[in-house]
Amino acid sequence: MEYQNKFISPGHNACAGCGQLVATQAVMRGLNKDTIIANATGCLEVTTTSYPQSAWGLPWIHSLFENAAAVASGILAALNKKGDVKTKVVVQAGDGGTYDIGFGLISGMWERGENILYICYDTEAYSNTGIQASGSTPYGASTTTSPEGLKSIGSTQRKKDMLAVALAHKLNYVAQSTAGFPDDITNKVKKALALNGPSYIQILSPCMPGWKINNNEAVMVGKLAVRTGLYPLLEYVNGQLSNSSIKNNFQALAVEEYLSQQGRFKHLKPEAVKYIQDLAEENIKRHKL
């Protein structure tokens, strides 16, 4: 594909084949030049801004791990005061910054009803610090702080339902995608920005060292997450589930197809796989896939 992305350049330090960077490229294709980005601490910040270099072609700020949402609110307030209605404010954070440490500040931003697009790159663990479990880590995943062992199947928590949390804040636009479907990501970013108002897009971003997959597998695993029903391509406009992209890519594959590709689930016994299949069925039913 002949494509030059001027908002994020090649030459960053992310792992070759990183799922998050695939997703980021797709997000950037959905933005225009009148955008300011507030980025949380994490892989994306560390791998793209090693001083004195920067991979960003848009105005970009990183403050702390947990405050990207509030920093974005401040940027928007400054733009509002200047009467600038053209410039869009976009937050980028990982699942640790979103589900866990930044959770309260995201709620504050959403409460204020501000026209900010929040993007969560969901690697289902603290990838940057060495794959520790987060509120997003799915049931059965082995991480460095929820390791599998003789007496443990890995994470025993269910993944927190951040989409439901976003919907409870009455956001204009809430969507879910994966790095397996870059064009879906780009379309959703464009749609969120066109709707004007608070929006949330969560993107499953396969992490090679975290998920123990090969560096040519991020996109494939991202596709399987969708097809098994574990991570469907969802979209809610003004709280209503839309039909736009879900069904085309859902094939009702067994979750085993997804789990068996990844080292983080390799220890799971049939019982646990069955439980995860039930979670997928629940998704399928709930979203009428």
Next chain:
Amino acid sequence: MKSAKDNYELLEGSQAIARTIKNLEPAVISAYPITPQTHIVEILAKYKADGLVNCEYVRAESEFAAASIVLGASAAGARVYSATSSQGLLLMTEVIFNIAGMRLPVVMTCANRSVSAPINIWNDHSDVMAIRDTGWILLFAANHQEAVDQHVLAYKLAEKLNLPVMVNVDGFIITHSYESVIIPELSLIKKYLPDYNPLLGTYLNPDAPVTLGAFFTPDYYQEARQTLHQDLLASQTVIKEEYKLYKKLSARQEAGMAKPAIDNGLIEYYGPKKPNLILVALGSVIGTIQETIKSENIGLLKIKTYRPFPGEEIAKILSSAKNVAVIEKAISLGNMGPLYSDIRGALTKNNRLNISNHIVGLGGRDVTKKIIKGIIKSASGRANEAKFWG
């Protein structure tokens, strides 16, 4: 021309500060309520509601968020304001470090209050002492007029130096009491403080994209911190210049007030050239000390700029005395008072001084003239332990 006397108003400290902030026209205000800071942000919210200020007022869900909001707004090129106290400042701490490291000209008021536990809402300096090493310029006001004037100075310094400035005012003692004060008029502020228009390419703007808050490896980090330190030290010259200029423009000569022998924005010194004893303090307790001193042999050193620490100026003055008593409303638990330690550090060349440390007024305990008299009486001699009074 009206004389200064005509412009005096009897105002609550918080109201005086809020009125001054209104005239300073920040573009973005964000805050979270905490006693004793509340009156300031309530009054500003009312100004916004009544259309008396033309700013964005962002309600934050915590002090951590409020500090982050003004950080973001400042990085986008806006003049900003926030205020907090005590636990609120502690909750902000991570952002406070970050604001200074990012060289953002944020201005904030700290209505000084004790920290928990035990929980206590009254005044001392434990809160600000916890963030003294973060890279902010820390000003301390002794009364309402200083509180007001230091906010004007704060914006000038912040925007000229790209350093954040915190104005410390004693909770309740300044924020909730009434004093006659002159609110700097808009015309004076306009003359003194240019509109804030940062250069394109130094803040977040799509016309000239910049990356702020990048990742610094060991190859670069130390230089960044060293530069911040050096710039903070060097800001003493600018503080003196700007203080002098503001004094000149405001052309205010308070009648009946004792005139300091030295008055430069960093410190004020009252007393003889070679005193037997110098008392050193920060903030509103200065008034009580001034009221107590009767002997012509005692000097008073008021520290108005605590960071950068004007060690050289302080050492020069204290070296002329036989005894020094450092009176402060904070203790570095397990050591001495923080101001005492700073002064000892600045006095390395003069070991003959008898310098003692006196801790007063923690958690709002009254600091009476009797206490000050006691300190004066006991201050000839060297003490290796901080003494608690009251």
